[in-house]
Amino acid sequence: MxxxxxxxxxxxxxxxxxxxxxxxxTDPQGIVQxxxxxxxxxIDGHQAELKSDREKLIKVIDGILLPHFDIDYASILVLGQxxxxxxxxxxxxxxKAFYESITxxxxxxxxxxxRGRVKVLPTRGETNDKKTxxxxxxTLDDGKPVAVDYAFRKTADAQWKAYDxxxxxxxxxxNYRNQxxxxxxxxxxxxxxxxxxxxxxxxxxxxxxxxQGG
Numbered sequence: 001m002x003x004x005x006x007x008x009x010x011x012x013x014x015x016x017x018x019x020x021x022x023x024x025x026t027d028p029q030g031i032v033q034x035x036x037x038x039x040x041x042x043i044d045g046h047q048a049e050l051k052s053d054r055e056k057l058i059k060v061i062d063g064i065l066l067p068h069f070d071i072d073y074a075s076i077l078v079l080g081q082x083x084x085x086x087x088x089x090x091x092x093x094x095x096k097a098f099y100e101s102i103t104x105x106x107x108x109x110x111x112x113x114x115r116g117r118v119k120v121l122p123t124r125g126e127t128n129d130k131k132t133x134x135x136x137x138x139t140l141d142d143g144k145p146v147a148v149d150y151a152f153r154k155t156a157d158a159q160w161k162a163y164d165x166x167x168x169x170x171x172x173x174x175n176y177r178n179q180x181x182x183x184x185x186x187x188x189x190x191x192x193x194x195x196x197x198x199x200x201x202x203x204x205x206x207x208x209x210x211x212q213g214g
Contacts, residue, residue, distance in 0.1 A: 026160065027160065028132050028134045028150070028160050028162075029123060029132075029134050032118075032120050032134045032136065032150060054107070057107050058103060058104065058107055062103070068161055068162060069099075069161060069163070070153060070155065070161035070162065070163040071095050071096075071098075071099045072091070072092075072095050073153065073161075073163050074163040074164065074173065075091065075094055075095035075098055075099070076091065077163065077173045077177065078176045078177050079091070079094060079177070080177045080180070080181060081181075082180070082181070082184055082189055086189055090189055093193050093197070094189070094192075094193050094196070097193055097196035097197045098176075098196060100196075100200060101196050101200045101201055101203060101204050102204070104200050104201040105200075105201040105204050105205070117138055117139050118136050118137075118138055118148075119136060119137045119138075120134065120135070120136050121135040121136060121137060122135075123135070129154065130153065130154050131151065131152065131154070132151075132152050132160075133149050133150070133151055134149065134150045134152065135147070135149050136148050136149065146167065146168060147167070147169070148165065148166070148167050149165070150164070150165060150166075151163055151164035151166065151171075178211065179207040179208065179210075179211050180192065180207075182207075182210070182211070183195075183207060
């Protein structure tokens with residue numbers, strides 16, 4: 001599941017933000033459809049360059065993701081009950097460290113994306129003008145179709161931003177909230193933040209390994 005979750009993050013990086021050429025698509029489904037169509041073309045021919053220059057790859061992701069991903073909201077959800085007892089400074093540090101860890105954890109997976117992997121599905125059920133789910137079907141390397149949904153919320157300035165990925169019914173927010181809770185219980189929120197700030201992706205790998213039982 002974590003491998004598929006990693007792929008979902010890769011797709012979120014591309015799906016939520018890549019080519020700015022389709023600026024007319026401002027609703028969540030339109031954004032996802034337009035980006036899914038253009039993602040393969042956007043990275044085609046640049047894989048070797050970006051793979052050899054990781055810092056450039058990270059800068060590319062930062063430039064395309066940050067305006068469209070609600071880091072603060074997602075981080076509060078990941079912190080769960082600990083968000084209420086944390087200070088604004090702790091929440092800000094955690095949000096930054098968590099985002100950077102996720103980015104470094106899954107960055108190179110973007111380079112493996114190929115055109116045609118994402119199929120945006122029709123909207124199902126009631127719509128909401130504050131939150132919505134965009135349903136997609138992602139084809140893995142072995143041809144297996146996987147349901148990947150993206151949760152969007154409308155911010156105070158009326159911008160739609162993504163904050164969660166649901167793979168086969170399992171939410172990344174819930175997945176990481178369980179890991180974060182276990183880490184905080186073992187030490188403290190400050191200790192976890194320091195680990196993420198200093199170890200980044202390695203800290204996430206350790207957390208995932210611990211959750212899997214070794």
